[in-house]
Amino acid sequence: MTHDQHATHSEEHAFGHSHEHEPPHHHSLKYGFLPWIKGWLFTTNHKDIGSLYMLLSLAMLFYGGAMALLIRLQLFQPGAHFFAPNTYNVLVTVHGLIMVFGVIMPAFVGLANWMIPMMIGAPDMALPRLNNWSFWILPFAFLLLTIALFQAGGGPNFGWTMYAPLSSKYGPPSTDYLIVAIHLMGISSVLGAINIIATITNLRAPGMSWMQMPLFVWTWFITAFLLIGAMPVLAGVVTMLLFDRHFGTSFFDAAGGGDPVMYQHLFWFFGHPEVYIMILPAFGIVSEVIPTFSRKPLFGHAFMVGAVGAIAFLSYVVWGHHMFTAGMAVGTQLYFMYITMLIAVPTGIKVFNWVATMWKGSITFETPMLFAIAFVVLFTIGGLSGLMLSIVPADYQYQDTYFVVAHFHYVLVAGALVAILSAVYYWLPKWTGRFYNERLGQLHFWLTVIGVNVTFFPMHFLGLTGMPRRITDYALQYTGMNMVCTIGAFLFGFAQLIFLYNVLSTVFGKGTRATGHVWEGAHGLEWILSSPPPYHSFSTPPSLTTVVGELNKKFEVEHA
């Protein structure tokens, strides 16, 4: 492991080098394959598990991304030349599931594993064995999902929302694999959430009060509650699907007294908190990155925390806006419309505060900052199209068109994914002790931002002119725009290979050494450790003066 020669912080030695510096045996293959595989399988170290989550997410990004490119290939021109409509439906379904449960969520959990203990001055997660289990369930879940693709009758083909009766009565046999896979993903997320809550509640370093927690920790704390509230509902609803499919129940079958619309209610009662599960940690990341590169404390820290709490609360009471056209009384529609619009208020506070943080800061534009700024701009576009969708009469027009596709890709790709890329560039020097290649990082940034907008912006127009989503073929007049989307998608997709190269080369020791502090404007407990941090950091909690001193710098409390 590298010894840090550029220690800028006086106390770095106390934390960086307090332990024997042997890296664990499973970090290298030179001790043989068996110790390597056993080490990774049974590791309970939060940094190891964080890395595993991030690697799984990276692999899934290319898996789900390849499906997206196949989808765009099919839509390059009308006529459905490349594969059968059912294959297309399978691709759309599995692409969605992989991206939601395999890329965005594990990436956030991986970042939480790496950063939360270091940010709050804890030695590890509160429940390390549970942590190991939460991760190792996931590869099996995605293995099951992959096996489902090769079953007779084809893979799941009803969209990631799995609406009954498409998934119950008409679902192919592979649906059962999907249901079990969803159960595994749900168990994994709930266990991970419990672990995060326990860590944050019990393991904060002395002197770190609730309101002094970094915003990434705060957003994850609130996200964990969303996970505990929402994921079991998804588990319940897919269990009902399983029962309807095999055990003669009629939860969603009108012939037996059930109601397919109830499926939509239950699914979206999970589904709407889920979309905030996928964006709140992104808010946290951007709230860490922007102050660092603006060299100013975050504007309105308390308001940021309050806004996240308000968004999380509102996320539980707005699910009906996903199903305005499913049949609903006017009063109910009005309630869901107004309460949905209300979410724009706390979100607006957040965007305002990020901009205010940059205001009069001495900004530099390193790759993480570029991604963070792109997040603020592009997420705002996605948020505004969401506001348009919340208007009931307009939604009747937008429902199930490419406008919806444009909206959720702006918040999930240009929002969540861009924030994750920002986080990886921001913390990679801390994790590996090496800087990534800045020029490649900037190239990756520009290709990504251009690619994302070329791919998803024309979809707004496609939707407004009436192209329905989830179709394998389309009317001739949409050809031009679809070609643009496809070209953008391939640009965006292949640009991620630069990211892959940049990350891997940094991990394997290319690049200039990073100091413990890494970024000039960075403050917080994670930056007082060496880069890379020792395998066991903060095994004795940092002293009160260290914590208070560092947090005062971070939040500029009492400038005296």
Place this chain on the structure above:
Amino acid sequence: MPERRPHRRVYTIAGIAALVMFSFCFAMVPVYNIICRKTGINTSAANGDLLKPMSAEEAAQSPDLSRDVEIQFTSISHMGLPWDFYPQTKSIRVHPGANARVYFYAKNTTDKMMTVQAVPSITPPESISHFHKIECFCFTHQTLAGHASKEMPLVFHIDRNLPKNVRVITLAYTLFPVSTKRY
């Protein structure tokens, strides 16, 4: 270790919360049914607009000869139910305030005796409370022997209070098997 105790508290509470949310999902099944039945908020028809019997004064109304309304009939057999089931009349025009009679044809194409029931659906929603059925095969179970068929009557009345902007009403029947056995 002194930290174990607060950890146990957190994971017990959080674990119970997760289980409660799992059961909440199942509890929603009866709760949803009750709420929908009491309030009607799951349909786009306003609460007062649900199907209701004809009042005496509505029955006594004379037909409104100044306008007529097209009533369309459609039918489906639920999920491969092996019955032939279709309206004898695809659509008729009636004056609001007048009665009309149409017939539906049903045939049991299996060898066994079967019991079915038709469940109606009326669009647009604002016409529901003005569409009154006087006699309908959908009120009762229908039983037919194997390969038997019959013509089933429907007598209905559109009352004069039907909003003027409603010019077409569609009545769709879905035929459900009553016996739970697989056919």
